[in-house]
Amino acid sequence: MRLRNIIILTVIVPLFLILVVFSLVAIKSLEDNVRSKLQTEVQIITHAIGTSLGYAMERDTPVALQESLHSAFSFHRIYGAYVFDTEGEEIYGLGLGRALFDAEDIRAVVDAGELSGHYRQHDGWTYYSALLPLTTPDGEIRGVLQVNRLNTGIENYTGFISLLAVLVFVIGAGGIVFSIWWGFRRHIEQPLNRLLAVMARVEEGDRSQRAVIGGPQEYRRLAGALNGMLDAMAEKDADIEARRLKEIELEKRLRKSRKLAELGVLAAGVAHEIGAPLTVINGQAQRLARHEAIGDDERARLDRIRGEVDRIVEIVRQLMELGRRHNVEKERLPLDALIESARELVEEDLERRAIRLEVDLPEPTPQLLVNGQQLIQVLTNLLRNATQADEVHRVCLRARVEGDELRLWLEDDGPGILDTDKSKVFDPFFTTKPVGQGSGLGLSMVHRIINDHGGTIGVFxxxxxxxxxxxxxxxxxxxHSDITERGSVT
Incomplete structure (x- = not known):
């Protein structure tokens, strides 16, 4: 059942019935009060006249009888007065209402011996008549006095007043019902419908919907609570979505880490196999360079061969380091000291290209449980990559402690990395530098060191x-141990 119908049945209908009963009782009370006042006045007048008439009838003086009856008309709204003997025959009378009672009615009053009142109609008029037995001072009933009062005042309009009161009540009740209905529709039903519309759209999947804060205080609080609930749901959804994306990213990095580990093992095997032939080539080139029979041009070519062999040897060393899983020996070191050591190693590159290095660290400087040499190598490789990029004038290095983890960001203002290359920057041998200027193993080494420390690294x-x-x-x-149990991630 709708709330509007419940309010009508439990509030308006009982209130309407109470008002109806109260109005009817009030109208009935008004009528009774008017009639009672009329009867009381007539009875008092009748008693007053009856006393003098009793003495007049005892002395049998018609003049006194007539004067007493005439005195009755000095009272308000007395329109008739009659004196009857004990047999119902009229002795003397004045005014209206002579035929209201017959002889039998008069004799009944004599037999009863007490005052009685009656409403009678005659010729379209309504009278209230009081019949009083006339007694002499010694108690003998000598006749009956009839005093008539005509209903010409408010008592004639009690029916009209009742009808008018009912009509006013119906109009007033209708106005009250309309006011309640309009107030309910405007201040209860419409705000509820707005809230229901918002909840319906949210149910359909539109989580951006919010209720309008307005209307009575209760609805403002309800709308605020609904908005707060929707905001909390949105925050939870955003947190769940962020966790989901993070899990997807971690899964991608885990697969990449495994891939890099497999490539590292393969590269280490290949490097081990070609290490010995490279040593032979380098030795033979050195021996040839010592012969006096060869010219300068040949000696320069041999030196170039030896240089390229040395470069291959360095690559082989890096490949073997990349494929080897290390047991990292750690110690607790301040972050600012590690960054300062890395800055000194690339200071010459920074000064040569006029690159400004900005460092933003939290206070106090956090202590890291790391292998200092390896972490310096990570920072050095990243800084050197930034200094070797084109059009770089500013490098920012900042760090923040978030829970049980240190987050470190290194950024530059250069051309950046293409979106198609971001997924490959940590792959062995991937480089955007010209041939002969980079082995493509620097970032792979950075990835391996961070992974050995149980950390993560990403590009953005x-x-x-x-x-x-x-x-x-x-x-x-x-x-670190928790991450190791889940698998290495980057």
Whole structure:
């Protein structure tokens, strides 16, 4: 059942019935009060006249009888007065209402011996008549006095007043019902419908809907509570979506980490196999360079061969390091000292290209449980990559502690990394540098070191306009062990 119908049945209908009963009782009380007042006045007048008439009838003086009856007309609305003997015959009378009673009615009053009142109609008029036995001082009943009062005042309009009161009541009740209906529709039903419409759209999937704060205080509070609930749901949904995306990203990084590990093992095997032939080539080139029979041009070519062999040897060393799983020996070191050591290693590159390095660290400086040499290598490789990019003038390095983890961001204002290359930057041998200027193993090594520390590393577009790298490192071994149990992620 609708709330409007419930209010009508439980509030308006009982109120209407109460008002009806109250109005009827009030009208009935008014009528009774008017009639009672009329009867009382007539009875008092009748008693007053009856006393003098009793003495007049005892002395049998018609003049006194007539004077007493004439005195009755000095009272308000007395329109008739008659004196009858005990047999019902009229002795003397004045005014209206002579034929209201017959002889039998008069004799009945004599037999009763007490005052009686009656409403009678005659010739379209309504009278109230009082019949009083006339007694002498010694108690003998000598006749009956009839006093008539005509209903010409408010008592004639009690029916009309009743009808008018009922009509006013119906109009007033209708106005009350309409006011309640209009107030209910405007201040209860419409705000409820607005809230229901919002909830219906939310149910259909539109979580951006919000209720309008307005109307009575209760509805403002209800709308505010609904909006708060929807905001909380939106926050939960956003958190769930963020967790889902993070899990997807972690899964991608886990697969990438496994892929890199497999590639590292393969590369280490290949590097081990070609290490010995490279040593032979380098030795033979060195021996040839010592012969005096060869010219300068041949000696320069041999030096170039030896240089390329040395480069291959370095690549082989990096490949073997990449494929080897290390037991990282850690110690607790301040972050600012590690960053300062890395800055000193690339200071010459920074000064040569006039690149400004900005460092933003939390206070106090956090202590990291890391292998200092390896973490310096990570920072050095990332800084050197930034200094080697085109059109870089500013490099920002900032860190923040988030729970049990240190988050470190390194960004530059260079051209950045293409979206198609972001998924490959940590792959071995991937490089955007010209041939002969990069092995493509630097970032792979960075990935391996961060992974060995139980951390994460990712690439993003910096607000400075260039490339950005985000590193997450656990502050203690507990977090590291938890990550190791789940699998290495980057």
């Amino acid at each position: 577009d910096s607000e400075l306009g260039g490339a950005g790298f985000e590193i997450g490192l656990p502050l203690d071994d507990t977090m």
